[in-house]
Amino acid sequence: MTGRGFRTLVGVQAKLLLREPAAVIWLLLPVALVVLFGNIPAFQTPQHDLGGRRVIDVYVPTFAAMLPLFLALAALPTSMAAMREKNALRRFAVSPVPPAGMLAGLLAVVAALAALGVLLIVLIGALAFHVHAPNGLGAVLSSFVLGFTAVMALGLVVAAVASTAGAASALGVPVMILNFFFSGLYFPVAQMPAALRDIGQYVPFGAVMDAWSGYGPLWQHLAVLAGYTLVGGLASAKLFRWE
Amino acid sequence: MPVIEVDRLHKRYGPLTAVDDVSFAVEQGEIFGILGPNGAGKTTTVECLAGLRAPDGGTVRVLGLDPGRDQAELHQAVGVQLQEAGLPDKLEVREALELFASFHRRRADIDGLLDRLGLADRAGARYKKLSGGQKQRLAIALALVGRPRVVILDELTTGLDPHARRGVWDLVEGIRDDGVTVLLVTHFMEEAERLCDRLALIDRGRVVAVDTPAGLASRGGAAQRMRFRPSAPLDDADLLALPEVTAIARHGAQVEVTGAADLVQAVTTLLARRQIIAAELRIEQTTLDDAFVTLTGRADER
Numbered sequence A: 001m002t003g004r005g006f007r008t009l010v011g012v013q014a015k016l017l018l019r020e021p022a023a024v025i026w027l028l029l030p031v032a033l034v035v036l037f038g039n040i041p042a043f044q045t046p047q048h049d050l051g052g053r054r055v056i057d058v059y060v061p062t063f064a065a066m067l068p069l070f071l072a073l074a075a076l077p078t079s080m081a082a083m084r085e086k087n088a089l090r091r092f093a094v095s096p097v098p099p100a101g102m103l104a105g106l107l108a109v110v111a112a113l114a115a116l117g118v119l120l121i122v123l124i125g126a127l128a129f130h131v132h133a134p135n136g137l138g139a140v141l142s143s144f145v146l147g148f149t150a151v152m153a154l155g156l157v158v159a160a161v162a163s164t165a166g167a168a169s170a171l172g173v174p175v176m177i178l179n180f181f182f183s184g185l186y187f188p189v190a191q192m193p194a195a196l197r198d199i200g201q202y203v204p205f206g207a208v209m210d211a212w213s214g215y216g217p218l219w220q221h222l223a224v225l226a227g228y229t230l231v232g233g234l235a236s237a238k239l240f241r242w243e
Numbered sequence B: 001m002p003v004i005e006v007d008r009l010h011k012r013y014g015p016l017t018a019v020d021d022v023s024f025a026v027e028q029g030e031i032f033g034i035l036g037p038n039g040a041g042k043t044t045t046v047e048c049l050a051g052l053r054a055p056d057g058g059t060v061r062v063l064g065l066d067p068g069r070d071q072a073e074l075h076q077a078v079g080v081q082l083q084e085a086g087l088p089d090k091l092e093v094r095e096a097l098e099l100f101a102s103f104h105r106r107r108a109d110i111d112g113l114l115d116r117l118g119l120a121d122r123a124g125a126r127y128k129k130l131s132g133g134q135k136q137r138l139a140i141a142l143a144l145v146g147r148p149r150v151v152i153l154d155e156l157t158t159g160l161d162p163h164a165r166r167g168v169w170d171l172v173e174g175i176r177d178d179g180v181t182v183l184l185v186t187h188f189m190e191e192a193e194r195l196c197d198r199l200a201l202i203d204r205g206r207v208v209a210v211d212t213p214a215g216l217a218s219r220g221g222a223a224q225r226m227r228f229r230p231s232a233p234l235d236d237a238d239l240l241a242l243p244e245v246t247a248i249a250r251h252g253a254q255v256e257v258t259g260a261a262d263l264v265q266a267v268t269t270l271l272a273r274r275q276i277i278a279a280e281l282r283i284e285q286t287t288l289d290d291a292f293v294t295l296t297g298r299a300d301e302r
Helices: A005-020 A019-038 A055-085 A087-093 A099-129 A137-161 A165-182 A194-200 A204-214 A217-240 B040-049 B071-077 B095-099 B110-116 B132-146 B162-177 B191-195 B213-218 B234-239 B263-273 B288-296
Strands: B006-015 B016-026 B031-035 B057-060 B078-081 B151-156 B183-184 B198-202 B205-212 B222-229 B245-251 B252-259 B278-285
Touching: A005 A019, A005 A055, A005 A099, A005 B151, A019 A055, A019 B031, A055 A087, A055 A099, A055 A137, A055 A165, A055 A204, A087 A099, A099 A137, A099 B057, A137 A165, A137 A217, A165 A204, A165 B016, A194 A204, A204 A217, B006 B040, B016 B031, B016 B040, B016 B057, B016 B198, B031 B040, B031 B162, B031 B191, B040 B057, B057 B234, B071 B078, B078 B132, B078 B183, B095 B110, B095 B132, B110 B132, B132 B151, B162 B183, B162 B191, B183 B191, B191 B213, B191 B245, B198 B213, B205 B213, B205 B288, B213 B288, B222 B245, B222 B263, B234 B245, B234 B263, B234 B278, B245 B263, B263 B278
Parallel strands: B016 B205, B031 B183, B031 B198, B078 B151, B151 B183
Antiparallel strands: B006 B016, B006 B057, B198 B205, B222 B252, B222 B278, B245 B252
8 A cells, every 4th residue: 555545544534533423522521521520629639548549640541541442442343334334345345455454544543543532631630630640651551552452452353243333333332331430430440349340450441540550460461451452353353354 | 468358257156156157358448248137147257357256267367467366456457336335424525536546556637537427516525415326426436536447337327317327328438438448237238238339148157149239139039020009900820921020929909020120011011901000000129138038038037
């Protein structure tokens, strides 16, 4: 594929994604939430049951996780399934860019938007609300990257087995909600019962949050995420059909 | 050297043989038709030519390239419009053309293409909002966007109203006039007759005949057919006694007579002699339809 072709493809995929009202809402929602939480006075004071951290400290990584989860588990599988449903992949199959090139363009857009979203949330948290960068920044960064590849791999499994956009969102959205739950979106991970928290270590973004907060062994979290990436990647490659 | 060469192509899907034995050659600058009923193996043949399927036997060459091996090179030089290939709902017409143009080394002028296909005023419209005819014209535009030397068009007027269909036919003739070789797949006799310089008639995975439309029509056996309601009783035997008449059929009060080229004159002379008036008279030249029935031995499955 030519550089010009790939750039045009990435531009078109980005435009198509941003034309979905749901995608725009999901892009703006985490930003709105972090600004809102940061402006509630009670969330600015250290809490005993959060280990001396503030609510805003706990929620910045959780909000940062929302966009990657939406992109990987909802946007990616539904747009792939929609392309298949509309037989648009056949059109790519007779153009100089094969459907795999089209998928690469889509993955590039999803990855870039996810990185941008995480960066934006973390920057707002740090600059506006003095949320400190976690200890072991390198480890946290790699857990976010691996966490993203893990959920992308799961999203590709969904994209591989779902033949319509509706089926893709029926399969992908529950996995997204599960990850929201264990990333502490509904209530903070630190307040979960121990048993639930132990389960959370084996859910991709539960492991990412643990790596951020320093709960449990880091190597284990990274291994869990690498495992999802590997197994999901292999399964999607095996199951994927272009038509 | 022919632009497209298909030699003893054979393709099976499990126990089902889709293409049994298909051979033909398409020359530079012609509109070559593949005509046949649904399920005859037309689309499978096209998919082998477009590199989407690997043949189980025989060879296929397009511009000297093997579609299975040289796909990227093939798709640079060959524009393909496939049946039922859609686009994302929210993609705009101009965006679609610019996207697919960006994949090619040679690119057509997008504005020129939009004008020529009558899509200039729909350039900013989303795919979902286009009418059936506009979608088909966009599909043709996408096949032309890399300034191809060959275009393959599969059932491009299916589902269009007669007016839109004629518009698309004019376009295809325009493409040929630019020196592009066109392979046209159709099951419409009228379309094949109007557009094709030559055509291959395919049935049950085999080529039945390759000829010009006129050449094929003349193989349809009888050259003329007339149908009328005689004003007085007329015996079949009297008509059959005429050497020009080959067959007679009765449809209620109407008589249908088929026969050789000078059938009409022979029958009207007979009627005049008996002072019988031929009411509701219709005369038809035999067409590709008749050739199709004669050559395939099938009438109803189209």
